[in-house]
Amino acid sequence: VLRLLVGGRRTAPTRQQSLEGAIEWSYRLLDDLERALFERLSVFVGGFDLHAVEALSRAALQNEPVAADATALLERLVSKSLVEAEPLPDGSMRYRLLEPIRQFAHERLASAGKLVDARLQHAEYMLALAEIGGPALCGADQLEWHRRLEYERGNLLTACDYALEMGDSRLGVGLAAALCFWWTRPDRRIEGRARLADALTLPMVNGQEFQRAKVLCSLSILAVMQGDVPATISWLEQARQANCVSARLEIEANLLVIEGVLAGFRGDTQKARELGQRGRELAHRHGLHWLEARYLHN
Numbered sequence: 001v002l003r004l005l006v007g008g009r010r011t012a013p014t015r016q017q018s019l020e021g022a023i024e025w026s027y028r029l030l031d032d033l034e035r036a037l038f039e040r041l042s043v044f045v046g047g048f049d050l051h052a053v054e055a056l057s058r059a060a061l062q063n064e065p066v067a068a069d070a071t072a073l074l075e076r077l078v079s080k081s082l083v084e085a086e087p088l089p090d091g092s093m094r095y096r097l098l099e100p101i102r103q104f105a106h107e108r109l110a111s112a113g114k115l116v117d118a119r120l121q122h123a124e125y126m127l128a129l130a131e132i133g134g135p136a137l138c139g140a141d142q143l144e145w146h147r148r149l150e151y152e153r154g155n156l157l158t159a160c161d162y163a164l165e166m167g168d169s170r171l172g173v174g175l176a177a178a179l180c181f182w183w184t185r186p187d188r189r190i191e192g193r194a195r196l197a198d199a200l201t202l203p204m205v206n207g208q209e210f211q212r213a214k215v216l217c218s219l220s221i222l223a224v225m226q227g228d229v230p231a232t233i234s235w236l237e238q239a240r241q242a243n244c245v246s247a248r249l250e251i252e253a254n255l256l257v258i259e260g261v262l263a264g265f266r267g268d269t270q271k272a273r274e275l276g277q278r279g280r281e282l283a284h285r286h287g288l289h290w291l292e293a294r295y296l297h298n
Helices: 019-028 032-043 050-060 070-079 099-111 115-136 142-151 153-166 169-178 189-199 209-225 229-246 249-265 269-285 289-297
Strands: 084-087 093-096
Touching: 019 099, 032 050, 032 070, 032 099, 032 115, 050 070, 050 093, 050 115, 099 115, 115 142, 115 153, 115 169, 142 153, 153 169, 153 189, 169 189, 169 209, 189 209, 209 229, 209 249, 229 249, 249 269, 249 289, 269 289
Parallel strands: none
Antiparallel strands: 084 093
C-alpha cells in the first residue's frame, strides 16, 4: 500500500513525494526509545489503550539503560502525528496507528528481528485481559466488559490466530476458553466456533483439562445456538468425557442446559423441564447465579 501511494511533485522534497517518504521522514526524527515503542505498537490491530502500551513498553524498553515513562513516550508519538488519540465516552483514551503508518512500523519491527517477540508479548497481554474480562461478562460489570472486549476484537482475534499459527496450546486453548462467553454473541458465533475447534487441534498441555472441557462445552453451546443438532450431540459427548477428568460443576451445569435445549428441539418438554430443574438446583447450590439465570431464561 505504501508503495502505491506516490505521485507528488518531482521537484518537491522526497518526504512530500510519497506517503512512505513522509512517514520515513517523521520516523527519522524519533529517538531510540520512541522508535522502539512505535515499532512495537504496530502489532495492535484496531487500536489499543494505555494499559496495553504500558505492558508492551516494558518488553520494548527492558534493555534500555534508562527507564522510560510509557505515557510520556506515547504523548510524544501523538504530538508527532504517528499515533492518533481518540477520547471514549467513559472519559478514557484509545489510541491507534493509521494503517499505512502501522504497516511501516510493522516492516521496521520485522526487519529488526523483533516481530516474533512483539507478537508473543501482544498475545500474552490479550490472554491476561481475556482471563479477567471473559468471566466478567457474566458478572455485575458485564456491560463495561462487553464494551471493552468489543474495542479489542481485532487484537483478540489476532492473538488467537497467532497462537494457532505457532501451535502454542497454552495461549491458544487459554484464549479460546477464557472467551467462551464472548463467542456466544450472534456476530461472534461463526468466528468463535472456528477458533474453538482449531484450538482443540493443538497438543495437550498438563493441567489444561478444565480449559479443554470448557472449549468443548462452548462448542456444543455454539452449535445448539446455530441449530446444528448433530454437531451439538458430538461436542456434548466429548465435553462430558473431558469433564470426567476435570470434574467441574460449572461444566456439568452447562451441559444440562444444552441437554435441556436438545430435548426441547425434539419436542420432549417434560424432559427439558426436568433437566432445567436439575441444572438450576445445581447452579443455585454452588453459587453459579449467572447460570441459574440462564436456566430461568430458558
